[in-house]
Amino acid sequence: MPVAGPRRVRWGVLAVFLTPALILLTAFVIAPILGTVAISFECKHGFCLKNYVDVITQQSPDLALIYPPGFGGPPPWGALIHNIVWILIHVPLTTMLGLIIAYLLKDTLGGSFIKSIIFIGMVIPMVVGGLIIRFMFDKYVGIVPKIFQFLGVKSLAITWTSYPQTALIALILGSVWLWTGFSMTIYAAALETIPRDYIEAAKVDGASERQIFFKIILPLLKPATLVVVLMTILWDLKIFDIVFVATLGGPGGASTVMALVMYMYFARELDFAKAAAVAVLLALLTLIPGVYMARRAVKG
Amino acid sequence: MADVRLENVVKRFGKVVAVDHVNLHVKDGEFFILLGPSGCGKTTTLRIIAGLEYPDEGRVYIGGKDVTDLEPMDRDVAMVFQNYALYPHMTVYENIAFPLKIRRKKLGLTKEEIDERVHEVAKMLHIEELLDRKPGQLSGGQQQRVALARALVRRPKVWLMDEPLSNLDALLRVVMRAELKKLQKQLGITTIYVTHDQAEAMSMADRIAVMNKGRIMQVGTPHEVYYKPAHVFVATFIGNPPANILECRVTQDGDKIILECPGHREEIRDPELADAVRRAGVREIYLGMRPEHIKILKHPEPGTFKGKVYVVEPLGSEQIVDVTIDGTVVKVKAPPTLSLQPGETVYLKPEDWKKVMVFDKKTGKALKGATP
Numbered sequence: 001m002p003v004a005g006p007r008r009v010r011w012g013v014l015a016v017f018l019t020p021a022l023i024l025l026t027a028f029v030i031a032p033i034l035g036t037v038a039i040s041f042e043c044k045h046g047f048c049l050k051n052y053v054d055v056i057t058q059q060s061p062d063l064a065l066i067y068p069p070g071f072g073g074p075p076p077w078g079a080l081i082h083n084i085v086w087i088l089i090h091v092p093l094t095t096m097l098g099l100i101i102a103y104l105l106k107d108t109l110g111g112s113f114i115k116s117i118i119f120i121g122m123v124i125p126m127v128v129g130g131l132i133i134r135f136m137f138d139k140y141v142g143i144v145p146k147i148f149q150f151l152g153v154k155s156l157a158i159t160w161t162s163y164p165q166t167a168l169i170a171l172i173l174g175s176v177w178l179w180t181g182f183s184m185t186i187y188a189a190a191l192e193t194i195p196r197d198y199i200e201a202a203k204v205d206g207a208s209e210r211q212i213f214f215k216i217i218l219p220l221l222k223p224a225t226l227v228v229v230l231m232t233i234l235w236d237l238k239i240f241d242i243v244f245v246a247t248l249g250g251p252g253g254a255s256t257v258m259a260l261v262m263y264m265y266f267a268r269e270l271d272f273a274k275a276a277a278v279a280v281l282l283a284l285l286t287l288i289p290g291v292y293m294a295r296r297a298v299k300g
Numbered sequence: 301m302a303d304v305r306l307e308n309v310v311k312r313f314g315k316v317v318a319v320d321h322v323n324l325h326v327k328d329g330e331f332f333i334l335l336g337p338s339g340c341g342k343t344t345t346l347r348i349i350a351g352l353e354y355p356d357e358g359r360v361y362i363g364g365k366d367v368t369d370l371e372p373m374d375r376d377v378a379m380v381f382q383n384y385a386l387y388p389h390m391t392v393y394e395n396i397a398f399p400l401k402i403r404r405k406k407l408g409l410t411k412e413e414i415d416e417r418v419h420e421v422a423k424m425l426h427i428e429e430l431l432d433r434k435p436g437q438l439s440g441g442q443q444q445r446v447a448l449a450r451a452l453v454r455r456p457k458v459w460l461m462d463e464p465l466s467n468l469d470a471l472l473r474v475v476m477r478a479e480l481k482k483l484q485k486q487l488g489i490t491t492i493y494v495t496h497d498q499a500e501a502m503s504m505a506d507r508i509a510v511m512n513k514g515r516i517m518q519v520g521t522p523h524e525v526y527y528k529p530a531h532v533f534v535a536t537f538i539g540n541p542p543a544n545i546l547e548c549r550v551t552q553d554g555d556k557i558i559l560e561c562p563g564h565r566e567e568i569r570d571p572e573l574a575d576a577v578r579r580a581g582v583r584e585i586y587l588g589m590r591p592e593h594i595k596i597l598k599h600p601e602p603g604t605f606k607g608k609v610y611v612v613e614p615l616g617s618e619q620i621v622d623v624t625i626d627g628t629v630v631k632v633k634a635p636p637t638l639s640l641q642p643g644e645t646v647y648l649k650p651e652d653w654k655k656v657m658v659f660d661k662k663t664g665k666a667l668k669g670a671t672p
Binding site for chain 1: 372377379381382385387389399403406450454460
């Protein structure tokens, strides 16, 4: 067998293949990103950090990223805090629900039909999803207030999106409903890849159903869990459309999020520099899970 | 330690009858092999014993106790799977300890006792230095040992194995064959082993059950299934290459019995053979001849079968010669010194008619076995 020597790099061929992609990437990805970053540092006289200081210290409740006056009471707490609360509630709920549904429906008759219905939440446009959330939590037509009315909980038989105490949680619960289809699908696919032998071996070895789930299945689903958790965190950081449609961040900024604040600076205040600053902050936040995921992917 | 008994076990998958009225009695401490081609129901039978499938009819007894409706965990059996089914997220140690840990309370074991037993079984199978590794870091042979260890650590009543050697390379398989046999004898655990490899079955088993299409064709020692196959299927399945089958007619001419085979017509002279054919009173039979019981002659002799050399496969110590007799291919083991060319006319002679097996063509059942 001939021994492979170091391969010569053929620069001509490399250029032919790389140039078109590089041009497109530069024009449509790299340039706009750099442009946005540049705008975010723009001041009257050259560059400065003022835009960042302003958006972080902003104390108007509907534009604030962090709003200390609201702490201790109901929202608004500031868009960044809302995003974090969103992640803290949404990620565990969606992950667990998706896993439970996928596991229970795995070998159930008609399971795939039910799974497709749950998956609808993923398929419909998020704008439509936002509208549906608004209806679901409406005092007169919504299912959630009706249930609480039936249970006799008067304080929750209201239009949730109209009150600062309930607006944010209504959106978060709605997003659970929309996003569970995603985690369920990932888990359903991952469950299919677990060889039946593992489960049968555990059965013969004397493991109960509970032990099989916690000692065999759950650890083997770790890669799927990682994908679900990271993707959900990313989605929660970027969340915009359902908030825009359902509450527009209201009432009084009680359900606003980072992306919406960015949009408000841009479209309502017409302050492009501050919009860009929020955009850069948001992008930096999404980089945390993003980079982690990319590194895992590279490692394999 | 326990015996295993299957009574009239039937298992259907839709319209397919995977296991068809199987009766078996595996004795205590026996190395019992279920042998058959793929799809013959041997694995399903094993899974029924393990409790991973429930029979549609019939009962299963382990150690005299009816376990038909018991869960796998309540049967006190251990199973080695074809691809070992080692849990990839656990180390070798954790894999072996798993059956003990999950039932620690029931078995009344302390952590130290578990540790002791894991090391004991690891030592026995020479995998002590692998205990900290994950299954993904092991070779096929090492994984196989870990799977055996996991099945042994609980000291089960019955050891079930589903083609455990089929994923190993040919050399290692031969080594493991001997080791497994030695281990089984040393421990004396009742073992039921599924394979499609007749060489594996012949070399390891105390007794073999040959299965085909969900039925048991024969249960016997390796010697019995080789020399006295109960059915033409057994004769054509066992042996490497398996027995040759020639379709023949029998006619009676007074006291004489005339045998008409492809390339051959002669009176049957062997009294045992003549007697078997006469008693059965059948017209059409299969003659079964083992490749090593046939001689190749270059010149005709009375009582030979005329044929043509089709292909020669040299194997070093011997050669296998395919000879066509009126379209039927007969495989013959010949000494390597015999020089033959494809297309050459040769004459095949049974070494001894006592070694020729006879089957009823209609039922496939044996009329006469071979005398070794």
